[in-house]
Amino acid sequence: MTDDPSSQATGDEPQEQATGDGSDDHPEALTIADFHDASQKAGRPVLTAAAVARALDLPQETASEALEALADRGDLQRHSVETDPVVWYPSELEDLTDRERVVVFPKRREIIVDRPDQFTRAQLAQFAHLADGNGEDGYRYVVRPEDVWQAPHDEFEGLARTMRQALGQRSDQLEDWVESQWDRAHQFRLATHEDGYTVLEGQSPEIMGNVARQKLDEEHVHAPISETEDWVQEGSEAAIKRILYEAGYPVQDHRDLLSGEDLPIEFTVQLRGYQQTWVDRFAESGEGVFVGPPGSGKTIAAMGAMAHVGGETLVLVPSRDLARQWAETIAEYTSLEPHQIGQYHGGQKNVRPVTIATYQIAGMDRHRSLFDDREWGLVVFDECQHVPSDVYRRSTHLQSRHRLGLSASPIREDDRQKEIFTLVGPPIGTDWEALFDDGFVAEPELEIRYVPWGDDEQQNAYASADGQERYRIAAQNRGKIDEVRFLLSAHPDAKALVFVDYLEQGRALAAALDVPFLSGETPHHERRRLLEDFRRNERDLLLVSRVGDEGIDLPTADLAIVASGLGGSRRQGTQRAGRTMRPAGGALVYVLATRGTREEDFARKQLQHLGRKGMTIREQTVERDGNDGGDGSDDGDATESGTNADTEADDATETTAPDRTGPTE
Structure with a gap:
């Protein structure tokens, strides 16, 4: 060209x-x-x-x-x-x-x-x-x-x-606009004064007076030092970056942050080309968010970033199960000895040169000083799409020279995703379609199946209900039990994961299928045993609640059936479809939605997010003989979904319709 x-x-x-x-x-x-x-x-x-x-x-x-x-x-x-x-x-x-x-x-x-x-x-x-x-x-x-x-x-x-x-x-017109945005990105920076405190610097007195001093107040800065410099209140750096970012002026962070004790780390595996590109991009800026589909190796790439930094590292995760898995993976793929790796959560509390802690513990006042007092060379925010939430945000006050986030889908239904990049760093990633084409991650076949009601009682209850109660009834349609049975029998040799959003529905399916139900109520030792059995092919079917979306590292499967749960968020669809993404290929994802209900609309809209990432989505209407669910045979034809539509489910929320027993974790 x-x-x-x-x-x-x-x-x-x-x-x-x-x-x-x-x-x-x-x-x-x-x-x-x-x-x-x-x-x-x-x-x-x-x-x-x-x-x-x-x-x-x-x-x-x-x-x-x-x-x-x-x-x-x-x-x-x-x-x-x-x-x-x-x-x-x-x-x-x-x-x-x-x-x-x-x-x-x-x-x-x-x-x-x-x-x-x-x-x-x-x-x-x-x-x-x-x-x-x-x-x-x-x-x-x-x-x-x-x-x-x-x-x-x-x-x-x-x-x-x-x-x-x-x-x-x-393209002169496009280049002119890009250059104007480039200039905006270099108008402000945070720097360390020779006396040790932080200063906000503007490129000119005009930009300082018309933007920074209009947006910031005494909570953020003490007083002007010059026409282009303000003395920053200690601990307000993250808020300043967020406020100016939202005003259209991202702040360059050039502070002389402490990097902690040196910690040489040797990496024992070869990074893929795109993973090395991620690490190189991170090395250039010192911060960022690795964005890639499940199975693309974000955790391994993060260890490459750890080796590059070569300093003491704090890894923040949503659950103790993920903390344990991180510790095991670091020990397996790096030169670090077990005594150099600690976990800090409800199960154990050890601060080591590399420490994996839960967000909740790191944000508690009584534990916070342990992390504040240590000089971290790198802080890693796993599943960083949670960072803008009120509970997790406190952990971002921990300061380090380098910050790294990991996310398969850094989107939020409350439109606060921009805060992910202000609090952690800019997105770094490879488009999903490229990974599909190169064979690093296989594209699963994804099909929405519109299932009829299992009985008149639920259908009548849906007709007389309103609001979120209607969604709950449709999600727990008992007709889905027959459809799950049919899909499992149609793929008898597949390793399968079945996802549900409600405890009551999970218990009913577990009884009907005679399989364990892995939920937030399952003790940690029992979760671990079930997952290990699945990984070792000693178990070929797991029924999993919402706790499996992000709180644990589920093994990959050949078949995923989403019996309920895609009305909540686009991120949830990404996580569940991602459980089948692996190099081998041939994986299938079936999403069940009750025909003619709000759940049907939610499923179609939420999965458009995956369509825009390159996945092909089919739709099929399930027809049954009689009113008892029949034999599960299908009369409808599959049709291709409009995967490049621009609309999203505007009224979808992070937590979908809790029933009397509450949604699963």
Whole structure:
């Protein structure tokens, strides 16, 4: 790809790598660029004249005549579909199977890429966010302010070169906007004064007076030191970074933080290419969040970061089960001896050069001084999407030279995900589709199955209920028991995980299937035994509550059945689907939703998040003979889901409809 200033479009016309759209010869006519614009709005490459007219706000007759003219010039092909209108598509569409094509929409700051190679993906990942990852419909990248703010370049010219390499052209309009965001990201910084206290510095008196001193008060700063410097209140650094970030000015953190005692760590495994890239990006900035699907090796990459830092490390996790698993993994893959690794939680309390603690313990006043008094070279926040919550946020007050977060899906239903990056660091990751393509992580087959009611009693109860009670009744539809039985019998050789959100439902399924139910009520030693049996193939089926989403490190499986629980959050869908992601492939995920209820809508909307990450989602309606659930045979046909839709479940909440016994952990 080469820079070609002549391809620069104006306004928000798409800028393409190379087509010659004929617009110079027919300036007043519809151009192939206009058609691409309509195609992008419609989300498909093949359009009727009516669809083009709607997208471009033209009379249909005008659109039809313009399409005919484009076809006469050879830019479009026409195809008459039986029982349907004529459809139109670009002539070069037939050639897209063997070449990459990039279209830029500078005004909307969107980039559409067909068949991008790995180099292009890697370049785009440095300044753009993969919004739609369904390869069949192309890849849609969006350039957001936060993507520019965390770009791994010391100078804007380096970022500009990366953009031109990725786009195959120079887009002045997009580059001007990116440069303005680059400038915003370098207006403020935190630094250590020669007397030891922290100073907030602004690039100019104007930016200091018009932004920082308007947004901050005596809780954050003591007093001005100069026109461009304020003396920072001790402990308010995180709040300052969050407030200015939300105002559109990320703060560069250049404080001389203590790095703790040296702790040489040798790493005993070879990192994958993308994992090494993550570690290199982390090394450049000293902070960040590793974002990747379950199974991509974020924990192993974090140990690579530990080896790079070579200092005492605190790892914060949601549960004692994860603390134990972290300790075992560190001992297995690094040169550290067991006496150098400690755990601090309800089960044991040992502070060592590498300590794994739970968020809850680290945030308690009576334990906090133990962590405050030690100089950590690195703090790792596992499952860092929890960090903005009130309970976990206190742990982010722990200061260290390096901070690292890990998350499969750093999203929150309360829209506080930006705080993850202000409190921990910028996102560092590889798009899921690239990992699928390279075979590092296998894409599971995901199917939503719409299940009929198991009996009239529950169906009548649903009809007379309202609000969250309706969702609870649909989630616990007893007809799902027959469907779980059917799916397990259809895959008799699979290692399977069945997920539920409610204790009552879990107990009913456990009794029907005659299997243990692993929930928050299960003693820790019993959890460990069940999980080890599953890992060693001594058990091929586990029924798991919400405690399995993040609180424990579940082994991977061939088959995952989500009997209930996708109405709560997009993150939950990611975690549960991720339990089947592994290099071997062939894994299946079935999501059960009661047909014709709110649960059906929730499941479809929440799984769109996975569709945008590159996973293909099918939908199937389950038909039964009779009212007793029948034999589980299916009469419905599977249809492909619209995986690149933009809407989300606006009314979904973090905790779904508790019943009288309460949802599982």
